[in-house]
Amino acid sequence: MKSTQTENNLPEPTKAELEILQVLWEFGPSTVRFVNDKLNEQREVNYTSTLKQMQILTEKGILKRDESQMKHIYIPVEAEEKTKVQLLDRFVNTLYKGSASKLMMQLLGNEKTSKKEIEEIKRLLDSMD
Amino acid sequence: MKSTQTENNLPEPTKAELEILQVLWEFGPSTVRFVNDKLNEQREVNYTSTLKQMQILTEKGILKRDESQMKHIYIPVEAEEKTKVQLLDRFVNTLYKGSASKLMMQLLGNEKTSKKEIEEIKRLLDSMD
DNA sequence: TTAAAGGTACGACAAATTTCGTACGATGCA
DNA sequence: TGCATCGTACGAAATTTGTCGTACCTTTAA
Known part of the structure; x- marks a missing residue:
């Protein structure tokens, strides 16, 4: 294989x-x-x-x-979104065994991710029901 | 630069x-x-x-x-976390101009990210105040 | 109508990454 | 003690990726 x-x-x-x-x-x-x-x-x-x-x-x-x-x-040929999704998918699979939440944790733990970003993310999540 | x-x-x-x-x-x-x-x-x-x-x-x-x-x-030499944080940082910068929330949106929009994962992420965010 | 400017095609070289063959030293055990 | 087994060292080939020189075609404008 x-x-x-x-x-x-x-x-x-x-x-x-x-x-x-x-x-x-x-x-x-x-x-x-x-x-x-x-x-x-x-x-x-x-x-x-x-x-x-x-x-x-x-x-x-x-x-x-x-x-x-x-x-x-x-x-x-492919839209930006589609290609990025693929790259992201590969990234998550490779480094986080496919767990998006694991990736998130690192993102949130990272000092570089500003308060503003975190607020933005929260808003995003709330608005998706 | x-x-x-x-x-x-x-x-x-x-x-x-x-x-x-x-x-x-x-x-x-x-x-x-x-x-x-x-x-x-x-x-x-x-x-x-x-x-x-x-x-x-x-x-x-x-x-x-x-x-x-x-x-x-x-x-x-470096802990797993540290290295992954660096790789993630580079990834966000390269593909999302440093915007963690942009990356999030893709993650959340991705069908492959299960409801379970999304719930997990929400819980994560709520618990961090 | 021609010369300069700017375009594409493409082979070849350069650099980075990956793989492997060979040499040879340690170990274990009949 | 001798030899099969398992280890490391390391040069070099193979592959992948990145860069560039040169040939040659088209357009433009004097």
Whole structure:
């Protein structure tokens, strides 16, 4: 039994791939140039590196693209939410054996989680009945 | 601003490294043989591969070991909680811009999070004043 | 109508991570 | 004592991930 495939089949996006997805999520469908510029606000990356990554993401089926113009427009295949849910799911399973409440406890115990956040969470829970 | 270094400096454990940490967390200080056997319950790994990984983890300062016996005993340097908190922190920052409540929403929206879990979380929140 | 600017394709290199083969030292026991 | 067994050390191959150089096509504007 070599497969780690669970019920979903998306290849796990790597770190560099996630960076690109974040830009597309935040700003919507974009050209390589645009994404590369955004990335370069944070760190230095060559244009062709970004291009290559986005091509790979497309091969993997994580992005699709509109090639009708010379400047291809790249679009995430799955919605931001869906992808994040998957990543979160994997995270919970890996580190907390699937227990969301265990994760919560750490979140709440973490000093970095502000009072405000905690209040927000409480409100959230109360409002869901 | 190029640094992603927050106040902690532990090198991010890789996937294979995490697997090993999980075993040590669950069963306590162990030999390579033991860890390797556990890993092989899930997937095939050569003994020396596991050994090497654990040696690397030791070099990185993530594990320490007792060499007083021929069978070295490996022990995580940091407590399970501390490491998980760091990983969680990184996860929240990367995917949710640091907002714990955003993460919560996904957790609660996720069908996989059972009613039971949600009840558990509510109880948790109520009990923390 | 051509030269510069800007686009994609893609092979190849670099770096990080993972796996493993081989060497060799300790231990145990017939 | 000798040898099978089990341990560690460690270089190096294999794989995965990340980066970039170069070739070449399109568009634009003088």
